[in-house]
Amino acid sequence: MSADKPLPAHKGQSGESVRQHNLSTVLRLVHLQGTILRSKITATTGLNRSTVSDLVAELSELGILVEKETAAPTGVGRPSLAVSAADNIVAFSVNPEIDATTVAAVALSGRVVSKERRLMRSHPTAQDSIAVSAEMIDSMRKQLEPGTRIVGVGVSVPGQVRSSDGVIRFAPQLGWVEQAFAASLSQSTGLPVYLANDASLGCVAESRFGAAKDINDAVFLFAGSGGIGGGVISNGRNITGAAGYAGELGHIRISSSKQLDYSGFSGTLEALVRRNDLLDIFRLYVATDEELDAEIRSTESTKARKLLEQQVSSLADGISTLVNIFNPEVVVLGGFLTSLFDFAPDQLIAEMKQGALAAASERVVIRKGALGSNLLVLGAAELPFEALLEAPSSFRLTDA
Amino acid sequence: MSADKPLPAHKGQSGESVRQHNLSTVLRLVHLQGTILRSKITATTGLNRSTVSDLVAELSELGILVEKETAAPTGVGRPSLAVSAADNIVAFSVNPEIDATTVAAVALSGRVVSKERRLMRSHPTAQDSIAVSAEMIDSMRKQLEPGTRIVGVGVSVPGQVRSSDGVIRFAPQLGWVEQAFAASLSQSTGLPVYLANDASLGCVAESRFGAAKDINDAVFLFAGSGGIGGGVISNGRNITGAAGYAGELGHIRISSSKQLDYSGFSGTLEALVRRNDLLDIFRLYVATDEELDAEIRSTESTKARKLLEQQVSSLADGISTLVNIFNPEVVVLGGFLTSLFDFAPDQLIAEMKQGALAAASERVVIRKGALGSNLLVLGAAELPFEALLEAPSSFRLTDA
DNA sequence: ATCTATTTGTTGTTTTAAACAACAAGTATC
DNA sequence: GATACTTGTTGTTTAAAACAACAAATAGAT
Numbered sequence: 047m048s049a050d051k052p053l054p055a056h057k058g059q060s061g062e063s064v065r066q067h068n069l070s071t072v073l074r075l076v077h078l079q080g081t082i083l084r085s086k087i088t089a090t091t092g093l094n095r096s097t098v099s100d101l102v103a104e105l106s107e108l109g110i111l112v113e114k115e116t117a118a119p120t121g122v123g124r125p126s127l128a129v130s131a132a133d134n135i136v137a138f139s140v141n142p143e144i145d146a147t148t149v150a151a152v153a154l155s156g157r158v159v160s161k162e163r164r165l166m167r168s169h170p171t172a173q174d175s176i177a178v179s180a181e182m183i184d185s186m187r188k189q190l191e192p193g194t195r196i197v198g199v200g201v202s203v204p205g206q207v208r209s210s211d212g213v214i215r216f217a218p219q220l221g222w223v224e225q226a227f228a229a230s231l232s233q234s235t236g237l238p239v240y241l242a243n244d245a246s247l248g249c250v251a252e253s254r255f256g257a258a259k260d261i262n263d264a265v266f267l268f269a270g271s272g273g274i275g276g277g278v279i280s281n282g283r284n285i286t287g288a289a290g291y292a293g294e295l296g297h298i299r300i301s302s303s304k305q306l307d308y309s310g311f312s313g314t315l316e317a318l319v320r321r322n323d324l325l326d327i328f329r330l331y332v333a334t335d336e337e338l339d340a341e342i343r344s345t346e347s348t349k350a351r352k353l354l355e356q357q358v359s360s361l362a363d364g365i366s367t368l369v370n371i372f373n374p375e376v377v378v379l380g381g382f383l384t385s386l387f388d389f390a391p392d393q394l395i396a397e398m399k400q401g402a403l404a405a406a407s408e409r410v411v412i413r414k415g416a417l418g419s420n421l422l423v424l425g426a427a428e429l430p431f432e433a434l435l436e437a438p439s440s441f442r443l444t445d446a
Numbered sequence: 447m448s449a450d451k452p453l454p455a456h457k458g459q460s461g462e463s464v465r466q467h468n469l470s471t472v473l474r475l476v477h478l479q480g481t482i483l484r485s486k487i488t489a490t491t492g493l494n495r496s497t498v499s500d501l502v503a504e505l506s507e508l509g510i511l512v513e514k515e516t517a518a519p520t521g522v523g524r525p526s527l528a529v530s531a532a533d534n535i536v537a538f539s540v541n542p543e544i545d546a547t548t549v550a551a552v553a554l555s556g557r558v559v560s561k562e563r564r565l566m567r568s569h570p571t572a573q574d575s576i577a578v579s580a581e582m583i584d585s586m587r588k589q590l591e592p593g594t595r596i597v598g599v600g601v602s603v604p605g606q607v608r609s610s611d612g613v614i615r616f617a618p619q620l621g622w623v624e625q626a627f628a629a630s631l632s633q634s635t636g637l638p639v640y641l642a643n644d645a646s647l648g649c650v651a652e653s654r655f656g657a658a659k660d661i662n663d664a665v666f667l668f669a670g671s672g673g674i675g676g677g678v679i680s681n682g683r684n685i686t687g688a689a690g691y692a693g694e695l696g697h698i699r700i701s702s703s704k705q706l707d708y709s710g711f712s713g714t715l716e717a718l719v720r721r722n723d724l725l726d727i728f729r730l731y732v733a734t735d736e737e738l739d740a741e742i743r744s745t746e747s748t749k750a751r752k753l754l755e756q757q758v759s760s761l762a763d764g765i766s767t768l769v770n771i772f773n774p775e776v777v778v779l780g781g782f783l784t785s786l787f788d789f790a791p792d793q794l795i796a797e798m799k800q801g802a803l804a805a806a807s808e809r810v811v812i813r814k815g816a817l818g819s820n821l822l823v824l825g826a827a828e829l830p831f832e833a834l835l836e837a838p839s840s841f842r843l844t845d846a
Numbered sequence: 847a848t849c850t851a852t853t854t855g856t857t858g859t860t861t862t863a864a865a866c867a868a869c870a871a872g873t874a875t876c
Numbered sequence: 877g878a879t880a881c882t883t884g885t886t887g888t889t890t891a892a893a894a895c896a897a898c899a900a901a902t903a904g905a906t
Binding site (some may be wrong): 458464483484488521522523 | 880881883884887
């Protein structure tokens with residue numbers, strides 16, 4: 047009945063855990079803000095000058111942070127030192143898609159060190175994908191600067207991932223079911239591997255570095271050829287749910303329509319806002335988001351415009367529901383949803399407000415994603431980085 | 447661009463804040479678990495025996511906790527002391543409804559010290575309600591045991607409340623708009639007053655003391671005569687949103703039906719699962735939840751059973767959407783939704799699973815609320831208690 | 847060019863609170 | 877009644893943040 051397991055919520059704090067927390071706080075600040083003055087760290091953390099000095103020294107010792115003298119002094123008084131995240135600590139990010147696999151190396155400083163997209167035959171098995179990923183990581187690893195250290199691998203998966211053990215439960219586009227992706231890729235590379243849903247990672251990336259930076263409550267909707275994915279930041283934290291499947295915002299039911307989405311549910315947001323329907327009406331077979339966007343911007347076809355208006359309406363319905371549920375400050379759109387937004391921003395906003403409570407919707411801002419093609423690259427890299435940020439002094443880095 | 451305000455997320459921890467945190471942790475543990483052995487506190491917090499001894503001593507000194515020798519020893523070894531929350535520290539909870547106002551005094555120990563429900567003429571103004579509440583609190587205050595100290599007042603509001611200043615933005619049933627309830631009631635009583643949405647507070651109560659105790663991810667749906675309200679616990683925390691309006695789960699759109707809910711939105715969960723529709727079909731004008739439940743259990747009418755099945759379907763649709771969004775462990779139902787559940791549990795569960803992702807729904811349990819008529823009494827009291835739990839050593843208690 | 851005010855880094859000391867260690871107290875089992 | 881076991885108590889140690897004093901580096905004033 048009562049909790050025999052020591053819930054983390056009821057954990058006390060000892061002296062050492064305070065040190066861990068403070069190291070973590072400083073490192074996270076630098077990772078998120080980029081290069082930052084030490085005096086600024088002192089101000090934002092509220093810690094004493096000498097304490098910050100000591101913390102930064104320890105992190106520098108570990109090779110995680112770097113201190114440099116500021117090139118141009120900023121004002122009166124002794125110039126403060128600039129603190130940056132190490133440029134030679136990298137995470138690999140992997141994004142398997144239906145027709146290609148993207149692998150990148152991202153430095154803790156945020157720099158994308160290298161990035162490669164390899165086309166694959168359609169419908170690769172998970173084993174194929176793991177083999178290709180491992181090989182790409184291996185070759186990329188050899189080209190890293192000497193002395194570079196590796197945090198691990200983050201994989202963005204277009205499907206549902208069990209967070210506890212990194213098993214892909216179901217990836218509809220790829221046709222994968224119950225694949226122990228993390229364990230297998232970890233075996234092949236000798237590196238720790240972390241998995242999460244792609245849209246959730248996009249959400250994390252936009253909230254840390256993009257359109258929702260410094261926002262505590264945000265909702266994300268990303269649409270691609272595989273449907274609509276989503277993510278939520280509430281009170282500054284990504285909502286994951288009990289097992290990691292939360293945030294499937296494409297599958298919220300908003301209508302009685304019998305139209306099906308890619309997972310076979312009817313009347314959902316994903317069923318009514320379909321990229322393929324737009325491609326069809328423009329008589330396109332495949333198209334990049336840019337090409338589709340150009341068509342949407344320029345079309346004069348009444349039929350096309352009507353479909354677009356319907357999709358905008360459905361999107362507004364979906365956003366209304368999410369606003370009522372989450373009361374976010376910002377709603378961030380990605381993929382071709384940005385084109386829908388641009389097509390009829392006033393309609394979208396008006397219909398969204400009409401379907402949502404005034405109090406919850408009055409301050410909501412709808413915004414386009416800011417990270418473009420680096421969205422998932424940065425998002426996936428945050429998974430291993432998060433592990434490092436959580437325990438900077440005890441995390442085991444791997445030599446390149 | 448970058449954060450000039452020191453975000454709490456980037457706050458460091460000093461020695462003193464550790465003490466605060468640990469005092470808070472111990473006190474919260476006792477408040478949530480009820481009477482608990484000191485050895486158990488040591489085990490769950492992970493703190494040293496002597497540290498726990500010291501922390502409990504400080505809280506006892508403050509009169510917040512009480513240590514007693516255990517009546518019946520539990521096993522081998524020196525018997526541990528039983529730690530309880532003080533029974534003479536109380537919070538008032540207030541619940542204004544359309545036809546009555548309920549005021550109660552709740553002890554930190556969880557005991558409901560007193561409770562009174564006063565009938566009022568229909569459609570009271572906010573001023574009426576504040577005056578009546580203040581008067582009820584005053585008279586109840588006089589009857590408290592000597593030496594009792596007061597934490598504050600928590601108000602559960604059937605409407606949207608801005609959390610920053612306790613202004614009621616809109617309470618559709620009561621017809622209130624923009625009422626500075628907290629400020630006004632605080633003026634009248636001389637006590638700190640906290641406000642929140644009623645369903646959110648019910649959610650907090652069930653998650654701390656009721657059907658979702660020790661559950662980190664739970665969704666709550668409560669239905670009454672005023673519609674359907676909701677609340678969410680994600681990662682152990684109640685979701686409030688940017689301004690406090692999150693959790694309006696009754697207003698999620700699940701259908702294209704033109705049926706309107708109490709806030710004028712069409713096709714929402716609240717529009718399709720209406721208590722009044724059930725009352726109508728049973729030819730009841732007013733009825734308690736118990737009376738309605740009896741009708742639902744015993745009805746043989748085909749028309750009634752069809753309506754009930756429709757409502758169960760709609761409820762299942764709503765829960766599916768919420769399961770896809772939140773991946774909860776438990777969904778808790780309250781009000782007449784429990785009767786719907788009892789009417790057709792298999793249908794509800796089957797249809798819910800049909801509309802939700804397998805991964806997210808496979809482990810979900812649908813459960814009835816456990817707190818009955820004390821739901822809002824306990825929930826509202828948690829608001830002032832929370833302030834005390836947050837800062838036990840510096841919180842200013844008021845003498846009765 | 848020099849002086850002053852200002853800000854920040856550095857170093858050595860103090861303080862706080864948790865951990866630790868040793869012992870006493872109380873219970874159950876043999 | 878002896879022994880093992882668990883918990884409370886007390887005094888000591890330790891870790892880390894705060895503090896204080898001073899040095900360093902800048903901008904602006906004289």
